[in-house]
Amino acid sequence: MRTLRLKILLILAVIVFSVGGCADNDRSMDLENVPIEHETEFGGCYIKITISDFLDLGYRFGDSVRVEFSNGYVLESLPFYSGYYVGEEEMLLVGYPGYPYIKVAVYNGEDFWDDAGLTESDTASISLNEVGRYSAIQDARDVHQTTDRSEYDSDEIFANFRSISGGRLKENLIFRSSSPCDNTYGRAAYADALLEKNGIKLIVNMSDTEESLQQHIQDSSPSAYFMNLYENGKILLPVINTRYGTDEIKHKIAEVMRTVSKEEGPYLFHCSLGKDRTGFVCLLLEMLAGATYEEMLDDYMLTYDNFYHISPHNEPEKYKIVIDESFTELLHYLVRDERVDLQTADLAPYAETYLKEGGMSDMELEALKAAIMN
Numbered sequence: 001m002r003t004l005r006l007k008i009l010l011i012l013a014v015i016v017f018s019v020g021g022c023a024d025n026d027r028s029m030d031l032e033n034v035p036i037e038h039e040t041e042f043g044g045c046y047i048k049i050t051i052s053d054f055l056d057l058g059y060r061f062g063d064s065v066r067v068e069f070s071n072g073y074v075l076e077s078l079p080f081y082s083g084y085y086v087g088e089e090e091m092l093l094v095g096y097p098g099y100p101y102i103k104v105a106v107y108n109g110e111d112f113w114d115d116a117g118l119t120e121s122d123t124a125s126i127s128l129n130e131v132g133r134y135s136a137i138q139d140a141r142d143v144h145q146t147t148d149r150s151e152y153d154s155d156e157i158f159a160n161f162r163s164i165s166g167g168r169l170k171e172n173l174i175f176r177s178s179s180p181c182d183n184t185y186g187r188a189a190y191a192d193a194l195l196e197k198n199g200i201k202l203i204v205n206m207s208d209t210e211e212s213l214q215q216h217i218q219d220s221s222p223s224a225y226f227m228n229l230y231e232n233g234k235i236l237l238p239v240i241n242t243r244y245g246t247d248e249i250k251h252k253i254a255e256v257m258r259t260v261s262k263e264e265g266p267y268l269f270h271c272s273l274g275k276d277r278t279g280f281v282c283l284l285l286e287m288l289a290g291a292t293y294e295e296m297l298d299d300y301m302l303t304y305d306n307f308y309h310i311s312p313h314n315e316p317e318k319y320k321i322v323i324d325e326s327f328t329e330l331l332h333y334l335v336r337d338e339r340v341d342l343q344t345a346d347l348a349p350y351a352e353t354y355l356k357e358g359g360m361s362d363m364e365l366e367a368l369k370a371a372i373m374n
Contacts, residue, residue, distance in 0.1 A: 166291025
């Protein structure tokens, strides 16, 4: 029987002060020989201690940790975050809400389980490397919105519902929003009402399967307008995750764009909040239409202003971190050349390449452009 053994580390006698306050190094606790489990759906390794129990030991999101597996595989200075706040193919220890345990994973990369030679008879040991090393990124990325409509200036802002523009995109043709059917964040009814107001004729729902959509319909009783779209096959369910660089996701997005090119708009793209997956697909379309860097950035960051009041005026430090750690990372999925100046280069060819890698032909690309561009 494997057991957890806790060992109190040496408590530092000197209290270290930083900009964020006191770094309480007395909370350093080692975990040794914890059972592990292969997480096969998205890839990675569960270390079988719950997130709350791990936090109770004194670890904090934003800390740097050392993880050593019993087969000798060692990971130094891993960031411990509450979400996937790292770049493509970077590793982290994550305590994602809803996960049964903390998890070591590669973000949008190959599963490291086999590369590390792990088996479920192995164990993991964890120690604190550095208090709060990544706390600035954690604080900027771990943001939460309220579900109180009265705290927002309009239904559109509350539902993160808007048309995208830039470059040669046709006006009021492509919209983005939070989910009009999944009421997890209390916004479904508002997004739903805006469908008819804006004459939406095709919905691309990137977060639901047919089964989960049926459950949302049962739970939230969408409008007659929504149900008419659903019953007439005008709601697409490609189920897109954030592994944007994989062939699977490229092919799914390309198939969506084939359909868009053949269907009458306006079109609505959404995931749960209309932030991450929606942000990526809208960025792809903006790039394809020749939008400038500033146009793409303004649209992407409007979500952060709508939900979290992160703007150059309100939260300049967080604003910069979101650009560096999120917006720029999404651009790099599409422009896979570090030499390219993202702010000045013509990025349309990179959007075309992405869609061609997903299987779109030149003729299909031209049909998409004709459908969405002036």
